[in-house]
Amino acid sequence: MVDTGPTALRLDARQDGFQHAFARLLGQKRETSVDVDEGVRAILADVATRGDAAVIQLTAKFDRLDISGGRMRVGADEIAAAKAACKPEELAALAVARDRIEAYHSRQKPQDDSFTDALGVTMGWRWTAIDAVGLYVPGGTASYPSSVLMNAVPARVAGVPRIVMVAPTPDDAMNPLVLAAADLAGVDEIYRIGGAQAIGALAYGTATIAPVAKIVGPGNAWVAAAKRRVFGTVGIDMIAGPSEVLVIADEHANPDWIAADLLAQAEHDAAAQCILITDSPSLADAVEAAVQRQLATLPRARIAAASWRDNGAIILVGDLAEAVPLANAIAAEHLEIETANAAELAAQVRNAGAIFLGSHTPEAIGDYVGGPNHVLPTARSARFSSGLGVLDFMKRTSILSCSPEALRQLGPSAISLASSEGLGGHARSVAIRLNL
Amino acid sequence: MVDTGPTALRLDARQDGFQHAFARLLGQKRETSVDVDEGVRAILADVATRGDAAVIQLTAKFDRLDISGGRMRVGADEIAAAKAACKPEELAALAVARDRIEAYHSRQKPQDDSFTDALGVTMGWRWTAIDAVGLYVPGGTASYPSSVLMNAVPARVAGVPRIVMVAPTPDDAMNPLVLAAADLAGVDEIYRIGGAQAIGALAYGTATIAPVAKIVGPGNAWVAAAKRRVFGTVGIDMIAGPSEVLVIADEHANPDWIAADLLAQAEHDAAAQCILITDSPSLADAVEAAVQRQLATLPRARIAAASWRDNGAIILVGDLAEAVPLANAIAAEHLEIETANAAELAAQVRNAGAIFLGSHTPEAIGDYVGGPNHVLPTARSARFSSGLGVLDFMKRTSILSCSPEALRQLGPSAISLASSEGLGGHARSVAIRLNL
Numbered sequence: 001m002v003d004t005g006p007t008a009l010r011l012d013a014r015q016d017g018f019q020h021a022f023a024r025l026l027g028q029k030r031e032t033s034v035d036v037d038e039g040v041r042a043i044l045a046d047v048a049t050r051g052d053a054a055v056i057q058l059t060a061k062f063d064r065l066d067i068s069g070g071r072m073r074v075g076a077d078e079i080a081a082a083k084a085a086c087k088p089e090e091l092a093a094l095a096v097a098r099d100r101i102e103a104y105h106s107r108q109k110p111q112d113d114s115f116t117d118a119l120g121v122t123m124g125w126r127w128t129a130i131d132a133v134g135l136y137v138p139g140g141t142a143s144y145p146s147s148v149l150m151n152a153v154p155a156r157v158a159g160v161p162r163i164v165m166v167a168p169t170p171d172d173a174m175n176p177l178v179l180a181a182a183d184l185a186g187v188d189e190i191y192r193i194g195g196a197q198a199i200g201a202l203a204y205g206t207a208t209i210a211p212v213a214k215i216v217g218p219g220n221a222w223v224a225a226a227k228r229r230v231f232g233t234v235g236i237d238m239i240a241g242p243s244e245v246l247v248i249a250d251e252h253a254n255p256d257w258i259a260a261d262l263l264a265q266a267e268h269d270a271a272a273q274c275i276l277i278t279d280s281p282s283l284a285d286a287v288e289a290a291v292q293r294q295l296a297t298l299p300r301a302r303i304a305a306a307s308w309r310d311n312g313a314i315i316l317v318g319d320l321a322e323a324v325p326l327a328n329a330i331a332a333e334h335l336e337i338e339t340a341n342a343a344e345l346a347a348q349v350r351n352a353g354a355i356f357l358g359s360h361t362p363e364a365i366g367d368y369v370g371g372p373n374h375v376l377p378t379a380r381s382a383r384f385s386s387g388l389g390v391l392d393f394m395k396r397t398s399i400l401s402c403s404p405e406a407l408r409q410l411g412p413s414a415i416s417l418a419s420s421e422g423l424g425g426h427a428r429s430v431a432i433r434l435n436l
Numbered sequence: 437m438v439d440t441g442p443t444a445l446r447l448d449a450r451q452d453g454f455q456h457a458f459a460r461l462l463g464q465k466r467e468t469s470v471d472v473d474e475g476v477r478a479i480l481a482d483v484a485t486r487g488d489a490a491v492i493q494l495t496a497k498f499d500r501l502d503i504s505g506g507r508m509r510v511g512a513d514e515i516a517a518a519k520a521a522c523k524p525e526e527l528a529a530l531a532v533a534r535d536r537i538e539a540y541h542s543r544q545k546p547q548d549d550s551f552t553d554a555l556g557v558t559m560g561w562r563w564t565a566i567d568a569v570g571l572y573v574p575g576g577t578a579s580y581p582s583s584v585l586m587n588a589v590p591a592r593v594a595g596v597p598r599i600v601m602v603a604p605t606p607d608d609a610m611n612p613l614v615l616a617a618a619d620l621a622g623v624d625e626i627y628r629i630g631g632a633q634a635i636g637a638l639a640y641g642t643a644t645i646a647p648v649a650k651i652v653g654p655g656n657a658w659v660a661a662a663k664r665r666v667f668g669t670v671g672i673d674m675i676a677g678p679s680e681v682l683v684i685a686d687e688h689a690n691p692d693w694i695a696a697d698l699l700a701q702a703e704h705d706a707a708a709q710c711i712l713i714t715d716s717p718s719l720a721d722a723v724e725a726a727v728q729r730q731l732a733t734l735p736r737a738r739i740a741a742a743s744w745r746d747n748g749a750i751i752l753v754g755d756l757a758e759a760v761p762l763a764n765a766i767a768a769e770h771l772e773i774e775t776a777n778a779a780e781l782a783a784q785v786r787n788a789g790a791i792f793l794g795s796h797t798p799e800a801i802g803d804y805v806g807g808p809n810h811v812l813p814t815a816r817s818a819r820f821s822s823g824l825g826v827l828d829f830m831k832r833t834s835i836l837s838c839s840p841e842a843l844r845q846l847g848p849s850a851i852s853l854a855s856s857e858g859l860g861g862h863a864r865s866v867a868i869r870l871n872l
Contacts, residue, residue: 354835361836362843384670413528417804417805428730
C-alpha cells in the first residue's frame with residue numbers, strides 16, 4: 001500500500017506569514033549530496049595515467065563487464081541488432097521526435113557578422129562548431145532514449161564533426177532504444193563505459209578513445225563530480241538537479257489534467273518539485289483530490305507520492321497577476337500556464353526554463369516530441385541560464401582588423417588607457433606602429 | 437639588472453620529436469594554484485549567516501578599512517569627485533572605448549523566434565536579460581578600468597536592470613578611473629568590498645546589498661574559489677587564467693612590431709604565454725633579437741622576461757598551412773595573423789578567442805578600443821567556449837503551445853516514448869487529454 005495520504009503544502013498569498021513560508025519553500029534543500037569527490041579524484045587520476053587499462057579494470061569492477069580485447073566500442077552490428085529488436089512504433093516515435101527536435105534547433109543556428117565602421121575598422125565574429133563532443137548516457141532505469149536525442153541532435157545541427165556517446169552497461173544490459181536513438185541522432189562512436197572513468201576517458205583520451213572538447217549529459221553523483229573536476233580541460237554543460245514543474249491555472253482549468261501534469265513531474269524523483277499556483281480555491285481542492293485519486297493507479301506512485309508530500313505545494317493567490325512575481329522567484333524548469341490569458345501572463349514571466357501554453361500542452365509533450373529541448377535549468381538556475389541548444393555546441397571567435405588609418409585614429413586612446421593601467425608594453429605595441 | 441638573457445623555447449616543426457615537444461608545450465602547467473578553499477568556505481558561511489556584520493569585519497581585517505555606519509556603498513559624490521580627479525584625455529579615451537564596445541555588442545542582441553508548424557504547434561523562444569548582475573573588480577595594480585567597461589557594457593546592452601560592482605579598496609585606495617569607467621558604463625551600485633566576502637555578499641545578499649543572479653569579472657585565487665563555490669546559487673562567468681597570444685607571421689612582417697606584441701602579452705604575468713609561429717627563420721631570429729632589445733626599456737621587463745623565458749616559444753614551420761593545425765591545438769586567447777594571406781589563414785582557424793588580422797591590428801587595440809570584448813577564453817578553452825558577450829547576460833526561455841488537433845497528432849508518439857521509458861505518469865498526462 002502506497003502512502004498517498006499526506007497532501008502537498010498549502011499556502012495562501014493573502015495570509016500573514018506567506019512571504020516567510022514562500023521563502024522557506026524556495027530555499028528547501030531537495031538534493032541529498034553524496035560526497036564522492038575523493039573517489040572520483042582517484043579514478044580520474046588513474047584514467048589519466050593508465051588510460052584504457054584503467055577504464056577496462058574499473059568497468060570490470062563497477063559494471064561486472066569485461067571490455068578488454070577491443071570490446072569497449074559498440075559495433076555497427078550491435079547497433080543494427082538493437083534497432084531490429086525495437087518495436088516499429090517505438091522507432092517511428094523516435095524518428096518523429098528526432099525530426100521535430102532538428103527542425104526547432106535548426107532555427108537556433110547563429111549568424112556570423114562582419115562590418116566596417118566609419119574609421120575603417122573591420123569587426124565581427126565567426127561561430128564554429130566544437131571539434132568533438134562527448135555525451136554521457138546513464139545506465140539502468142535513467143537510460144532515456146529521448147535524452148540521447150535532446151543532447152545529440154543539437155550537437156549535430158551545430159555541425160560538431162565528432163559526437164561520442166558513453167553509456168554504462170552493467171552486466172552487459174543495454175537499452176536497445178538508446179542505441180537506436182544514438183544511431184538516429186547521428187552519434188559517431190559509442191562506448192559501453194560509464195561513471196567517472198568514462199568522463200576521464202572522454203576528457204583525457206585513451207588509446208581507444210580520442211579526447212573530446214566538451215562533455216554533456218546527465219549522470220549520477222559520481223558522473224557529476226567527475227564533470228566538475230575535468231571542467232577546464234574540457235567544457236561541460238550544466239549539472240542538472242531534480243526536475244520541477246510550476247503550473248499556473250485558473251478556475252476554468254481541468255483539475256484532472258493538472259493533477260496528471262503534476263504527477264508526471266513527481267514520478268521522476270522523490271526530490272522533484274511540483275507547484276500549482278491558482279486564484280481558485282475550488283480548483284486547488286479539486287487538483288489535490290485528483291492527485292490522490294490518480295496516485296492510486298500510477299505505476300511509480302511511491303516516488304510521486306513522496307515528491308508531492310515532501311516538495312509539492314499549492315499556492316492560492318488573490319489575483320493571477322500575483323502569480324508573476326512568484327513564478328519569477330521560483331524560476332521553474334518547466335512552467336505550464338493554463339489560464340484564459342495564458343500568453344499575456346507568459347509575456348510577463350522572466351525566469352523559466354520552458355513555458356507550456358494552454359490546456360493542450362502538457363509538459364510531457366515537450367519531453368519527447370514538441371521540438372524544444374528538454375534539458376533545462378533546474379534549482380532556480382533559470383534566473384541566469386538557458387536550456388540546452390545549438391549555441392552550447394559552438395563557440396564564437398571575435399575578429400578585428402584595423403587599416404593603417406584606423407590605427408592612427410584609435411591608437412592614441414589605446415595608448416592613453418594602457419598608460420593609465422601601467423601597461424607600457426601595451427602602449428608600445430600601438431605606438432611603435434605609429435612612430436610615436 | 438633584469439635577467440633578459442634567456443630566450444624563448446625554439447621548436448622546428450620539420451624536425452624529429454617536434455610533436456612530442458609541442459605536446460609538452462601545450463601541456464605546460466603555467467598556473468600555480470594556491471589552495472584557499474577551506475578559508476573561502478568559512479568566509480562564505482560567515483557572510484551567509486551574519487551578512488553585513490561579517491562583510492564589515494572581514495573588510496576591516498583584510499583591507500584595513502572601516503566600512504561600518506553606511507560606508508559600504510560608494511556615494512554619488514565620491515564618484516563625481518573621482519571623475520573630476522581624472523585627466524580629461526583619460527576620460528575621453530574611456531568614452532571612446534565605451535562607445536565602441538557598445539556599438540559592437542549591440543549587434544550581438546539575439547532574436548526571439550516564434551513559428552507555427554503544419555501540425556498547429558506554435559514554438560519558439562524568448563530572450564530576457566538577467567535580473568541583476570554582480571561585477572567583481574580587483575583592487576591594486578590589477579584594477580583595470582578597461583575591464584569594467586568590457587564587463588558592464590555588454591550587461592547594459594543586454595538590458596540587465598541592475599548592475600552591481602564590488603571592488604576592494606585596501607587602505608581606502610580606489611583607482612578614480614575605475615569609478616569613472618563604472619559610471620560611464622552605467623553601473624547602478626558600487627560597494628568598496630572585495631575577496632570571498634564580496635562574492636558571498638553578491639550571491640547571498642545582505643541587509644545592504646540585495647543578491648544578484650550572476651557574478652562576472654576577474655579576481656585572485658580567493659575570488660576564483662569563492663565564485664566556484666557559489667556557482668549554482670548564482671551563475672558565474674569563466675574562471676580566467678594567465679593571458680596568451682599566438683602570432684602567426686611571414687617573412688614580410690615587421691619583427692619589431694611582433695616583438696612589441698609578444699611583450700605586451702608577456703608583461704601581464706610571468707605565467708602569460710607568447711608564441712610565434714613563422715615559416716621564416718630570419719624573422720624568427722629577428723623577433724628574438726627585438727624582444728631582447730625591447731626588454732631593456734620595458735617598465736615591466738622583469739615580468740615580461742620571465743614569461744618569455746619560461747613560457748614563450750618560437751615555432752618554425754615549413755609552410756604556413758602547417759600553422760593552422762598548430763593554432764587549433766593551441767586554441768589561443770588572442771591570435772594575431774600578420775601574413776600576406778591573413779584572412780585566408782584566419783578562415784581555417786577553428787579555435788581562438790579573438791583573431792587580430794593584419795599588421796596594423798596589435799592585440800592591445802582590442803584590449804581597449806577595438807570594440808570586441810577583451811574577456812576571452814584562456815588555457816585552450818577556446819576549443820569549447822567564447823569570449824564574454826551580450827548572451828552571457830541573457831537567458832532563453834523556450835515556448836511551446838499545442839492546439840487540440842496538434843496534441844491529437846503528436847500525442848501517440850509521446851505516449852509511446854514515455855511508456856518505453858517506464859514513465860506512466862508522463863504517458864497519462866498526454867492520454868488523459870485525448871480520452872485514450
